[in-house]
Amino acid sequence: MPSPLIWNTDPILFSIGPLAVRWYGFFFACAFICGMIWMQYLFRQEAKNADHLEPLLYRIMAGVIIGARLGHCLFYDPVFYLSNPLEILKVWEGGLASHGGIIGLFLALYIHSRKHPATPLPWLADHLMVAGCLGASLIRMGNFFNSELVGIPTTGSLGVIFTRVDLIPRHPVQLYESIAYAACSFFLFWAWKKGAGNIPWRLTSLSLIMAASARIFLETLKTQQTAFALPVHMGQLLSLPFLLCGLALFLYTRTYKVLPQPPSANHATRSKKKGNR
Structure with missing residues (x-):
């Protein structure tokens, strides 16, 4: 049996004077950059x-970060943070919850769609989910480099020893999740290419179903994250409403008829150059 991987990577990518840039922050920034590049392509x-x-980027950043921070404080250790509300502001000390970030993301998209009706909420949500799942994959890579959210002990060949935690081989569940979310992103891109983006909420429903299902399953391999005892993992409890919402949305989209979409400006230009053959 192969020896487990010894993981002792420094969570700090580089330092400039008193400023330390962490791997987690790097991957978090990459997630936003990927989303921005994708949306720029769609807008064109x-x-x-x-x-x-x-303004869409700023709203998304604010919604995700604020939502993720509040989600961590209220879902995972509410007694401490409600007793020490100023601690909620210390984002730099760590503590972000993906479920809260998703809620913040949808609120940001809703606000943006109200101010810019040309980009309605279903269109924004559906198309952003393609990059959103890829972003979630990158953020889980950041968790791996941080040696956090580690898995339960294992005697299997996939075990990793996180020396910053202990010397016990554990499931690298962060990598499992990263791979699962990346697979979701590629599937959503394929579905978009096949025309699923023409059905309002279809891509959103698929992303919620796949990501929530993966999270519910993989949480069984993760150590408990809450400051209080639960019969199941908090991540599973929080993922269940997202899964049910995804299933309900998917059934709702089944009532839509796919309508032919007008050609984009780029396609129309190319058609004119070819003489509309």
Whole structure:
């Protein structure tokens, strides 16, 4: 049997004076950059106003970070944070919950869609989910480099010893989740190419079903994260409503008829150059 991987990577990527850039922050930033590149591509393809991209990015960043922070404080250790509310502001000390980030993301998209009706909420949510799942995959890589959210002990060949935690071989469940979310992103991209993006909420429903199902299953391999005892993992409890919402949305999308979409501005330009053959 192969020896387990010894993982003792420094969570700090590099330092400039008193400023330390962590691997987690690097992967978190990459997630936003991927989302921005993807949305820029979509805006060009569908000839939408590119001036709306910058406020969209700011709203998404604010929604995800605030939502993730509040989610961690209220879901995982509410007694401590409600007793010490100023601690909620110390984001730099760590503590972000993905479920809270997703809620914050949807609130940000809702606010943006209200201010810019040309990009309605279903369109924003559906198309952003393609990059969103990839972003979730990158963030889990950040958790791996941080040696956090580790798995339960294992005697299998996939065990990793996180020396910053202990000397016990554990499931690298962060990598399992990263692979699962990356697979979700590639599937959603394929579905978008096949026209699923023409059905409002279809891509959103698929992303919620797949990501929540993966999270519920993989939480069984993860150590308990809450400051209080639970019969199941908090991640499983929080994922269940997202799974049910995804299933309900998918059934709702079954009532839609796929309508032919007008060609994008780029496609129309190419057609003119070819003489509309």
